Amino acid sequence: MAHPVRIGIIGCGSVMQDGYLPIARDLQARGLAVLRVVCDSDPGRAALLQLPGQPAFTTDYRAVLADDAVELVLVLTPPASHASIAADALRHGKHVLLEKPMALSLGEAADLVTLAARSPGFLIVAPHIVLSPTYQQIGRFLRQGMIGTVVAARGLCGHSGPDWSGWYYQAGGGGPLFDLAVYNVTSLTGWLGPVRRVGAVTGITAPERRVGDRRVQVSAEDNAMLLLDFGDATFASVTSSFAIQQYRDATIELYGTHGTIRLQGDDWAPRGIDRWLTATGTWEHLDEPAPEWSYLDGLRHAVSCIRSGSPPMNAPEHAYHVLEVLLKAREAGRTGQMQPIESTVPRLTFE
Ligand SMILES: NC(=O)c1ccc[n+]([C@@H]2O[C@H](COP(=O)([O-])OP(=O)(O)OC[C@H]3O[C@@H](n4cnc5c(N)ncnc54)[C@H](O)[C@@H]3O)[C@@H](O)[C@H]2O)c1
Numbered sequence: 001m002a003h004p005v006r007i008g009i010i011g012c013g014s015v016m017q018d019g020y021l022p023i024a025r026d027l028q029a030r031g032l033a034v035l036r037v038v039c040d041s042d043p044g045r046a047a048l049l050q051l052p053g054q055p056a057f058t059t060d061y062r063a064v065l066a067d068d069a070v071e072l073v074l075v076l077t078p079p080a081s082h083a084s085i086a087a088d089a090l091r092h093g094k095h096v097l098l099e100k101p102m103a104l105s106l107g108e109a110a111d112l113v114t115l116a117a118r119s120p121g122f123l124i125v126a127p128h129i130v131l132s133p134t135y136q137q138i139g140r141f142l143r144q145g146m147i148g149t150v151v152a153a154r155g156l157c158g159h160s161g162p163d164w165s166g167w168y169y170q171a172g173g174g175g176p177l178f179d180l181a182v183y184n185v186t187s188l189t190g191w192l193g194p195v196r197r198v199g200a201v202t203g204i205t206a207p208e209r210r211v212g213d214r215r216v217q218v219s220a221e222d223n224a225m226l227l228l229d230f231g232d233a234t235f236a237s238v239t240s241s242f243a244i245q246q247y248r249d250a251t252i253e254l255y256g257t258h259g260t261i262r263l264q265g266d267d268w269a270p271r272g273i274d275r276w277l278t279a280t281g282t283w284e285h286l287d288e289p290a291p292e293w294s295y296l297d298g299l300r301h302a303v304s305c306i307r308s309g310s311p312p313m314n315a316p317e318h319a320y321h322v323l324e325v326l327l328k329a330r331e332a333g334r335t336g337q338m339q340p341i342e343s344t345v346p347r348l349t350f351e
Contacts, residue, residue, distance in 0.1 A: 274286075
């Protein structure tokens with residue numbers, strides 16, 4: 001029988017404490033994984049964590065990688081250190097789950113994809129949307145031709161902005177492109193295939209933000225609208241923003257030659273599917289197939305892949321393509337010019 005997968009976590013901030021840690025605890029309780037060591041450069045994080053089984057705590061991520069027993073490393077630091085830590089982990093033969101964005105430059109991202117291909121460990125990059133049963137169900141509908149050929153789509157992902165860490169507003173790794181548009185662009189490219197050109201308008205609505213009890217100068221765009229050209233006259237728009245207080249509607253809508261499909265809720269927290277078919281002329285609502293699904297279920301998937309020896313469903317090449325779209329969207333916002341996209345996406349299977 002497969003042994004519990006030994007996990008090391010690097011970065012113990014918001015997404016670790018509120019997201020991955022509860023999943024790791026559940027996996028540990030069910031004998032599927034063991035949380036062996038956690039790391040944060042801030043020694044104060046050690047006191048914050050009530051950890052199952054009392055794993056070791058370190059402030060040096062290299063100690064996690066040097067632990068031969070650790071099989072799976074979660075890289076949950078801010079984006080600036082993603083590529084270097086993930087590369088180091090792959091070089092140490094670890095399986096790696098890396099939070100988004102995978103890197104801040106295409107060069108770093110390409111190196112990671114190459115390294116992952118020739119390393120014993122796999123690389124899974126968030127977001128893990130393509131694993132969602134709702135996402136998969138829509139993928140099957142599209143492959144079956146239920147709404148014909150998709151010719152247009154719209155995506156929306158926004159909120160009023162993170163209130164716990166200032167880096168979310170700083171140039172480099174901050175801004176809603178990397179934090180939010182990354183979800184919609186992953187969803188749309190997984191269903192529709194690669195983007196060929198991207199255009200964008202981007203801007204800063206609030207030059208200063210309050211984060212906890214600090215004031216932060218905003219240097220990354222906090223409001224962005226993307227125009228995606230998939231070729232063959234197929235287009236999509238994506239709204240992504242830290243300047244939206246609330247919305248209440250389907251966040252992704254796909255318009256085909258024979259109908260429309262709407263994903264209710266967000267793609268990272270789906271709440272069912274609506275479809276309208278030309279043949280019937282009526283709306284139909286399909287209940288959410290997996291209300292318990294978490295947008296961090298990539299961790300469950302990673303553990304399952306290690307235990308079964310099967311490859312992950314989400315390939316790093318997809319994350320690379322999404323990163324190219326996002327970086328070039330930022331460039332398009334700066335220059336006002338549509339930007340060509342060179343990479344492509346692997347064809348997904350919808351089970
Ligand atoms: N918070 C969320 O809801 C959320 C959701 C999805 C994805 N993410 C992604 O997860 C990542 C982390 O986000 P967050 O909100 O948890 O950030 P955060 O600022 O709350 O936490 C980051 C933690 O990493 C630590 N850290 C920084 N550099 C380090 C290093 N070199 N070694 C060890 N620790 C280091 C910091 O001390 C901090 O505790 C980001 O890539 C973000 O995009 C966050």
